[in-house]
Amino acid sequence: MIREVFGLSSWQLLVKGAAMTLLLSIAGVVVGTVLGIFGGIIRTYPSRVCYALRPLVWLWVEVFRRTPLMILMLLSYFGLAHTGFVVPPLLVGLLAVCVYSVAYMTENIRSGIEAIPKSQWDAGLSLGMNSWHLLVCVIMPQALRISIPPSIGFMQSLVKDTSVATIIGLVELTHVSQLLRYRFPAAGFTIFGTVLLLYFIICYPLSWFGDHAERKVRRA
């Protein structure tokens, strides 16, 4: 029984599922970090453009941090199909994950920028730096450093959260576990135990690294 469950085709499925899980998480992290930096700047930087965009970013953060990723997936998949856009599930999954992670990363980056004392802005301005130069060369390097530990923590929880993408039919690790269960109904414990272990192998280094980074930042 066990030997059948762990045949070659099962492993191929598991590897494919893990690859999809990683693809979703990495896409979410990359898009989330890039847009999150812009979002964080918009929420803190004093300029007319940023003031204008601030309510929009605020709404984005407040709404998407209080919505389960699953509802975002369902909304963007079935909701979009309902309005006439038929989008392939992979694109929908990526869209939902990115929308979700941008909201969290914006919040992380913003708290990093706000942790920098106001006196640094005053000091830079009085040295004659213009404010963009000040932001890019003085504030952001320190702010990003502070926001690294919470961001790694978020990456780890994003890997876990992508498990809900199974609901729109994306073949990631969780979906694979269901497929294998249909194939071998009696081996539920083995199958889910294996998938649990695979998630652990992906997530544990991230959470260890996050704790390590937090200790390092706190000491500095």
Place this chain on the structure above:
Amino acid sequence: MDVFARGAAVTLGVSAIAMLGGTLLGIGGALMRRSRSWPLRAIGLTYVNLFRNTPLLIQAYLIYFGLTGLVNLDSLSAAVIALTINNGGYMTEIVRGGMEGIHKNEIEAALALGMSYVQALGYILIPHALRIVYPPTVNQFVLLVLGSSVLSLIGLTELTCVARNLEAYTFRAFEVYITTMVLYILLAILSTLLLRAVGWNFYKGQKKVIRN
């Protein structure tokens, strides 16, 4: 609308049970992680790492589908067990953080006054730690409300499951899911406000302690 209310009630109820159970597990786990004997510490560490580094959905699948040979759980009890154990992992770390914030002198003072170690834990350390961890616990409750949405996949009829059924009946996906989204946001905001108000009343005279 009626269905939505029932779904929201299930979501809140399951989260509340998991919060209570999780807090108890968290106190036990935190004591284990701070214990002097290394086997207890190892068990606590394994519990925390295992359940915080794997998705709730897989844990729920494992309990619901994986244990069919041993026990046959219905979806409600499987969901409650999965959510409680999962939350216990997070609460262990939260409570441990609170206990770390308490000065060693307090325990020593209690022991010097003739309390036994268990009395010192029950009357001094645990109540004091719980007071400190109240604010992060409120956040954790909101995460539970949102996280419990994945339990619809093992057949728990909470808010997400209700929405999916309604969509299957009416085919009005967009309206149904937007409504669900708004409901989740409302649940999150309302439970934060309510729990904060409760905490503010409960710990009225002890604001300084909370801030410490």
